[in-house]
Amino acid sequence: MVSQTKVSGVVFDEQDNPVPFANVVYVGSNEGTITNENGRFYLESEKTWDKIKVSFIGFTEKEIALTSRVNYDMKIILAQEAAAIDEVFIYSGKTSKKNNPAIDILRKIWSRKKQNGLRQFKQYEYDKYEKIEFDLNTIDSALINSKLFRGMEFIFDQTDTSRVTGKTYLPIFVNEAVSKVYGDNESRKEKEDLLGNKNSGFNENQTIIGFVKDLYNDYDVYENYLKFFDKTFTSPISRTGIQTYNYVLADSAYIDNKWCYNIIYYPRRTNELTFKGDFWVNDSTWAIKEINMQLSKSANINWVKEIYLEQEFDIVNDTTFLLKRDYFLSDFAFRKKEESRGLYGKRTTLYDNYAFNQKKDKEFYDKEVYYYDKDVYNRGDEFWEKNRKEELSADEKGVYKMLDTLKTVKKFRNLYNLGSVLASGYWEFPSLNLDYGPIFSTFGFNEVEGLRIRTGARTYFGQNDLWRTEGFLAYGFKDEKFKFGISGKWLADKKNRLIFSGGYRQDVEQIGASLTTSRDVLGRNLASSSLVNTASNDKLTSIRLTNFAVEIEPVRNLKFRTDFSLRSLESASETFNLEYFTDASETTTKADLTQTEVVFTTIWEPGKKTSGFGVERRVVNEWFPSFFLSYTRGLEGTLNSDFEYDRLQFSFRKAIRVGGFGQLNVSTEVGKTFGEVPLALLSPVPGNQSLFSIFNTYSQLNFYEFVTDEYASVQLEHNFGGRIFSRIPFLKKLNLREIVAIRGVIGNISQENIDLNRPAFENLRFIQNDLPISTLTSQDIAPTAEPYFEYSFGVGNIFKVFRIDVNFRGNYNDLPDARSFGVTGSFGFFF
Template sequence: MRYWVLGVLFFVIGISFLSAQTKVSGYVYDSNKQSVPFANIVFVNSTIGTITDENGKFYMESDQNHSSLKVSFIGFETKIIELTKRTTYEMEITLEEEAAALDAVVIYKGKTSKKNNPALDILRKIWENRRENGVKKFKQYAYDKYEKLEFDLNTIDSALINSRVFNGMEFIFEDIDTSRISGKTYLPIFLNEALSKAYGDNELNEFKEVLTGNKNAGFSDNQTLIAFVKDLYSDYDIYENYLKFFDKSFTSPLSKTGISVYNYVLSDSAYIDNKWCYNIIYYPRRENELTFKGDFWVNDSTWAIKEINLEVTKSANINWVKDLYIEQEFDVLNDSIFLITKDYFQSDFAFSKKEKSRGVYGKRTTLYDNYKFDQKKDKKFYQSQVDPYDKDIYNREDTFWQNARMESLNKDEQKVYELLDTLKTVKAFKRLYNVGTILASGYVDFNGFDFGPLFNTIGYNTIEGFRVRLGGRTYFTANDRWRIEGYGAYGFKDQKFKYGISGKYLVDRKSRLIVSAGNRNDVEQLGASLTNTNDVEGRSLASSSIVATGDNSRLTAINLSAFSLQIEPRKNFTVGVSGSFRTLEPADRSLFSLDFLDPETNELRTKIKQTEIATNLTYSPGRKTTGYGVDRIIINDGDYAQLFLNYSTGIKGILESDFEYQKIQFLYQQPWNIGGFGRLTSSLELGKTFGEVPLGLLSVVPGNQTYLSIQNTFPLLNFYEFVTDTYASLHLEHNFGGRIFSRIPLLRELNLRELVGVRGVWGELSDENIALDASGFLQTVGAPNNEAYWEYSAGVGNIFKIFRIDFHFRGNYFDNPDARNFGITGSFGFYF
């Protein structure tokens, strides 16, 4: 979800500006005209400063007038530059080496000592006292939170202004300004304000945030975009060892592992708000790692952070983000406790990290106020759900915002609201917005009916040949309480028409009680996954094997009707009950058979008829969603744990149903961020079928006969290579995030990422189930019961930023018919 939403950011436009009293930019060099990265730049007699980037470049501004600039770096003489104008761009500053450091190569390179370094002594004091600051010091806490999100189109030049894309929208370029962080020109394009009340209990380990007001400039249906950015800029604690942004773990400059990845320099000391503080500059020891550069001010008695700046280096192995800048400010309570009062986060989304490349700024400003402590609330308070969508909250009057804002909007931010009201009436803008929406969602909107998804229109498989699928859904807003979806498909080889239709209704929004029903008559690849349900909209690989390894003729014609109830009694915990009836038969009887012997009459049957009732429990702690209607969009895909338990019962006799059985299935998926060592993804599946059932109702170990990487499948298994009634499966995959490749000179600049994986499955198949099979197929396939089947793989990701390739190796069962010992799969995607 988060990756395709990123594309929409590059289709939106707008306007707004800030001004400053003093602006400076330029480069810092040594006497040999070599750039000096991570040099310290500060306005004299102030705490306003910055650090040069890897190329020695800097930009800085202040709301105050300043007459001089101080430039310093380890091994060089400090230099004072007089400023004769309020705005001084493209400065070239040359630093002279200190006499004592001319022969000290290690100092010249900027490496700081890990011994006898006063900055490290201060850092150790911060570690000792980090749990004694902030809200963690109290049993309970509460505060008011004001959050402002803004998007800006940056690097505005004449080429962009005169582009055909903006024909009819030239008025938006009447005023532009420069960013106080980067010095780039920009146009604000979107603004959202939110006010909430936050509650926390450190004893119960509970947290709850209640929205009290929300307002945005732009289109009314912006919940997905807002939620996407909020997830990217999720809350973080600078005292933690690792800070998570964009699915990646960055080493905090306050981390206990920081000494091995950062250089630290004690630069200055001064009073800030009557508190004596030390200033420490930090910058990375190596390139291509997920680190920051910047500085922080720390109090000399509590060892709490007063101010901190963090900026991601351009060499960091992260895609689509050219710059990332963070500021945090803390205030003092009762003369000793430091509490965060302001958090500013700015990122520059761009296709390229080149200096003049165009992109979109994403900015978040968060203000905290009205702290209260040790006011205990019952645990039920934290567990109870708040009505997720209150129209009054999303339509607050202007008088509410005038009183509620902790920081007044400046005149340019106010213009954003006025501009977008005008922009929404411009046909050229509507056209541009619609193109972005189609690319992001895959649907074409026809006033309440969406045609699509376009990406599923064409497919191919052995039975149907080329397949055409046309469908759509009702869609008025993201918060629709009901939705009807349907499609029709036709195979040019089997010359048969297939279809599917479903409908669902949100009965109660607070408990999320949903009623749904549907029917699907189509061709399906049974065993697409081990853990599955009789969902009418379930996954099928039948039409996705456009490029396949070997022949796959073992497809099943399924006619499935289902009715279900689902409720969410607690956030991210759902309970579902469903009833279904399905018929199963081979899609081509000459190529594949599901024949079985009736256990009572011993007669041969060619079609399975089965009625089933199922109850399932799903718990997804940490899942974040957007939308308040019958459908919700998950905005942090792959970033939360999932536990799923399904118990289903086959009922014999109803609607001529053939079998009576019980089946239990369990799935546990968990991503693990392992600090600076990357990310491990694990998936455990367990299941057992009690009772005698034929091939069509057994658990097929999911193979993959395509060249596409598909989650929780075995890339070297053919479909139906293993069939079980009892199974245990484990998948492990680790993404090192470029940690190894970044240390290899020839590979470092490519920002590639290394991946390794291992997967295995054990299973059994009873003699009674084998005896029911009249095709003889189960006599040959069997189950991996003597020893678990396993595979391992190695892969390279981030090829051209969008492609990944994996090389797979079979670990055993080499003598299976048509066994594949080696295979290659790949996938495309937008990943940070």
């Protein structure tokens, strides 16, 4: 479909200053846009128009004739208005919150929002068609002639122009999905059945499909906060909007035979996660008829230069407005400069065939179908012609053909393979059905092994493999020893995700870095091989682990697992030992340990979404809570096991969006070991001797500084997302983000476990000031007298990728080698 009218330009006042947030519309239509902070606008329509109207409160409205279908780089000057006309109030800059008709209308929207749309029905169902597209934008001759695309110039035959930004773009990926959605407002349950999925080149790759779809979560403009790209934006329709936005009543008109008011809004402050735009609202139901939202240029968000959203609502009857069309465009770029190249991500969602109050059984929503239906991803043209609710444009149709051709070009295949390696960490060998990696674990270092090199591989036949084997081989140049591991898993029942797994690992590990013992036979934590440490990292353990497990997921995101493991543990360092007494007279010691255990684990992660249907799946969303409960039984005598004991552990983790005040990460762990066990089976408070900020560890604690057999730990970390720095003039342009955290743990250790482990404690910090070993109590070993705590202040988003935390130890500063102050950091790509 070829667009008919295109207009771009800049709006100025008579002093040649740009006019931000001015309203620009085609005369005689409801098609329009808002100028950005620099007064610039771009407007495109599929119809032919001969005039545009430019207006802003405080200025005289101006109409400009269009001399051709394409009118670029127009300079429009608005004259200052001397007085108000009729009864329209004049607002410029920050608008008043009192006697403002726009805010009066906003309050009426709040009072009726639960009576509009799907909320007024007990049950609902509808058809949904979704199209997601990725485009390479800012196409020019320099890019077309660059070495990167040499031999692939034919792809530029599909270029087009964005109706939102006016930039030339090249579609490179299209994904279409048709589904049926069912919901129940009484039980607050919703289910979406995927009927068909088609995309350009990746038809059966649910990882790519899941990642792309998760970028564009569904949203409700009536909610106070809208969640995109792991950020929380204040909705212009929210109850907190009065404190965040300026509102202006700009116009009124009939839309679909309904009288509607037009309200323009724009942010009161810079650097906050806000939008600018306008919406039309009906004068009797106070339901939104149309709304558009454009990201404020100064918003504190990385890698996203532009966000633009449109929603249109259909009139069902006098009281019901239902979502008809949703359009979402985002411009991903490394820089926010106007000329910088990037990637458009566009989602168009169409809704149709609504039906209401058709009650379904509870089992209908609880039943989860995990079976992979290959036909869903290979529907024919007849299916798409019948179910596609919007015809594909010529360039979108061309993408399907273009990518098929691209896949035959060797250079493109090499670029695709490189991108795949960076995303997955594995190098693919399709002809062997084998992946090499993870490549990021190739090198490591610790004081026992010295420099460590690692090589590994896994079987890979496809995204939905029902079985997988994996292994690694490592070598330490200091201890001159080989380490290795091998594991396998098999999905025996797809419906309930019944999985059998087993493996063996022989390695060197820092087991004092976590309160929860890992049964992953191929796992390895950062504490075992961090390159730089703040204290000597010599308290490492040689481990030989054999593990067999059965897990089942009878209800979505509720998993039950049983492990049977055999562990052999001994010190890997001359300066660290795991000795314990083996007799009541405390005359004989043993330095190694053989332990057979059975572990029953329950994991509940409500709201978690995954991609793939095989034995391994990828998590594609965030913000869901995680509940972990485990019971461990030590089996003395079984396979020469040394100890009998019981252990209970519980943990909870959740990332919470606190409205416009950022994100709060919460973690709590509690546990208790019943019975006498050696140091290798106790629960050391997890220290952090690296220079990295690692959540759920204690940055100012050394390994084994505290040891417990019962504990309770709480960690709170809040990222304000720049809300404070945005109000400081000399800092707000840097888009920094402030982070505060507090961590605390209280614990105990029984006298029986102290007596058993006195030989091991001699090499730790617990023997001090020439005190005899026989006088040790719980207060010398565990944070019993008072909870240990520390706190930190951090600055994130430094150069968009770095974070630095300054950590302070709150107490126990008189202990030997106590680190009262430290600096840690991290890096990563975050929005």
